[in-house]
Structure formats: C-alpha cells, structure tokens
C-alpha cells in the first residue's frame with residue numbers, strides 16, 4: 271500500500287475467518303484489530319477438513335506444518351446397530367482427500383488456535399467485547415463497543431459467524447438471509463468412553479444420527495448428535511435449553527447414546543446449531559463487509575466451512591491490497607472472485623443430509639449397502655473426490671506483489 275499510515279480495520283469475530291483475514295491484512299500493511307465476544311479464544315466444535323484451495327491458503331501462510339501437527343489422523347468410520355455391531359465400515363482413504371496434497375482433518379478449536387497464535391503478536395485482540403453500533407461517514411466508521419471506548423476505523427469486517435452481529439447491525443434481521451437446511455447438530459467433548467482408536471462410530475435412527483469419534487490422540491472423544499427437524503423456536507444463547515433439546519430428542523435411543531448423554535450436563539464446549547445457509551445479494555455496504563459464515567455460510571453439511579472462510583479471508587485481504595485500500599473496488603472484486611466457490615459449496619450441501627441421517631429405516635439400510643460397496647465401485651474416485659473438487663472451484667490468486675513489512679500492532 272502506498273499510504274504511509276496503515277488503514278485501520280476492525281474485525282468482529284476470532285474463530286477462523288477473522289484471524290485468517292487479520293493475518294493477510296497485516297502482511298499487506300493494514301492495521302487490523304479483532305474484537306471477540308467470548309472472554310477468551312473459543313475451543314470446541316467438530317473436526318473440520320482443510321481441503322483444496324483452503325489448504326493452499328494455509329500453505330501460503332506458512333502454517334501447513336502447524337496444522338498437520340494437529341491432524342486428527344482419523345482412520346475411518348463404522349455405522350453400527352443398536353447393539354454396537356458394525357453394519358458398514360468406511361476408511362478415510364476412500365474420501366482420498368484427507369491426506370492428499372496437504373489436505374487434513376483438524377479440530378475446529380485447534381485450527382482457530384493455530385491462526386490465533388500466528389497473529390497475536392501483530393494484531394490487537396479485544397476479548398470479551400462486542401460492537402454495539404456502527405456509524406459511517408466519508409472518513410471512516412465510528413464504532414461503539416459494549417465495554418471498550420468508542421473508536422473510528424477505516425473499515426469494519428464482520429467475521430462473527432452465522433448469527434453475525436455485524437450483519438444484523440448493517441444489513442438487517444437474520445431471518446432475511448437464513449435458509450434452514452432441515453437439520454440440527456450438536457457436538458461436545460467426552461472422555462474416550464468407547465475406547466476408540468482414531469475411529470468414529472455412528473448410529474442411525476430414522477432422521478437422526480448419534481456418533482462418537484476419538485480426538486487429540488485418543489485422549490478424549492467428541493459426541494455428535496444430529497437430527498432432522500423443522501425450525502425450532504429456541505434462544506441460541508440459552509445453552510441449558512439446547513442441551514434439553516438434544517437429551518429429549520435422543521431420550522429413547524439405543525447403542526451408547528445414554529452413556530454419551532450422561533456427559534451432556536458437564537460439557538463445557540457444547541455446540542448446538544441449526545444447519546443453515548446464509549445467502550445474500552451483497553456482502554458489503556459502504557466501508558463494512560462480511561467474511562466467512564457471516565456472509566455465506568454453506569452449513570456444516572457442506573464440510574466446506576473452514577475452506578470458505580480461509581479462501582474468503584485471503585481474497586478479501588488480497589483485493590484490498592490490490593486496490594490500494596480502496597474498498598469500493600476491493601469489495602466488489604472480492605465478491606466476484608469468491609462467488610463461484612460459495613455457490614459450489616452451498617449446492618454441494620443440498621442432499622447430504624439424506625445420506626448422513628437417512629429419514630427411514632429402509633434408507634438407512636440402503637445407505638449402509640452403498641457404504642459397503644463404495645470401495646469396490648469403479649466410480650469411487652468420483653464420489654470420494656467430490657469434496658476436494660468443490661474445494662478447488664477457484665484457485666488461490668497470487669497477491670505476493672502487495673506484501674509489505676507488517677504494520678505495528680495498534
């Protein structure tokens with residue numbers, strides 16, 4: 271950037287998209303600050319895939335080794351019956367991706383920590399705070415916070431997830447952009463009760479799936495519960511209410527479900543949300559823009575949330591650098607470059623639910639037959655490679671020409 275004073279950018283949200291954006295902005299000479307509502311970096315969440323162009327972005331950040339240190343190393347999944355007997359097994363290698371070309375599966379919390387550690391020395395982090403108002407004029411955006419003193423920034427970016435506060439403040443109610451995919455998902459950490467060795471067990475009932483997989487070198491496990499449902503009326507900040515929804519939905523289920531539910535009340539990293547997509551005609555208004563789930567969540571069913579956030583953050587920062595900080599040019603180019611990937615990921619998520627949590631017993635049986643046959647099918651590569659193909663819909667553009675010495679921590 272030519273300007274001597276780095277452009278100040280406030281980013282709301284410190285999960286995947288926010289720190290990834292700050293990393294690149296810092297490298298191009300901007301001065302990013304991140305505000306995160308949680309009092310500290312949030313742990314928890316599912317294992318997520320870093321694939322395709324998302325892997326390329328991590329490689330360009332110089333973080334591929336760090337990400338691989340946290341690889342889950344999951345070897346495969348068994349679908350079991352109520353007695354725990356495997357009905358079908360699938361090796362992770364069938365979805366040849368994880369491992370190929372640097373692709374990797376990692377716990378969401380671990381990826382967030384790798385990104386945080388790569389940025390915390392250069393980026394200002396404000397934990398335990400939230401934006402309360404945004405007022406824009408020709409010179410910048412005046413921001414008030416719940417706790418910190420109000421300040422002005424040149425640009426503000428919402429990286430605050432599917433229930434984005436920034437989106438609500440600037441673009442309007444969530445309901446205008448939210449598309450319910452018909453499922454809810456919950457995940458939390460338990461002891462490795464089932465003594466799993468880099469393996470996942472899943473048990474289906476019509477329209478429901480309960481599972482457990484070992485995590486962090488088999489020292490712990492994640493319990494997953496997902497179910498088909500029309501939109502539920504609940505407070506997404508009321509964790510106790512959400513725990514009751516999960517417990518009631520799986521109250522009569524067999525297999526190891528009662529043992530997994532015993533750890534629900536104590537779960538500190540409990541996550542529950544609808545599988546939803548965010549669809550917007552624009553991701554920016556004036557000096558304010560959205561990145562990651564806040565602007566274009568593809569739903570957990572897509573398996574592409576981390577990629578979208580990583581690639582979106584990379585392109586947004588790169589286009590801002592390429593436009594010399596001119597947001598009017600950069601925000602439009604950012605959308606133009608990223609939209610094919612967003613559309614591919616959102617389309618990919620359609621129909622995955624019927625495979626994941628089939629709605630009838632006969633469809634569960636049919637899914638298991640398919641899983642058993644998959645390794646022997648001549649077109650297994652097409653099915654197994656589909657997530658990678660989607661993740662490579664667009665390449666990682668080259669913005670190296672705009673890299674400067676990083677700006678000082680604001």
Ligand SMILES: Cc1cc2nc3c(=O)[nH]c(=O)nc-3n(C[C@H](O)[C@H](O)[C@H](O)COP(=O)(O)OP(=O)(O)OC[C@H]3O[C@@H](n4cnc5c(N)ncnc54)[C@H](O)[C@@H]3O)c2cc1C
Pocket residue numbers: 282283284285286287288305306307308312313314315316317378399400401429430431432433434435436457541561562563564569570571575576579
């Ligand atoms: C704790 C947690 C668990 C998750 N578990 C799963 C999972 O199991 N499966 C799955 O598919 N996806 C999960 N996700 C979502 C997944 O991380 C995203 O789909 C994807 O990685 C995109 O990341 P993102 O950075 O755009 O949004 P997110 O990862 O959702 O991060 C948004 C961040 O913004 C913060 N934030 C929210 N409101 C405010 C505010 N008012 N002010 C400041 N900060 C705010 C949040 O605390 C969070 O750190 C989880 C997210 C979180 C935060």
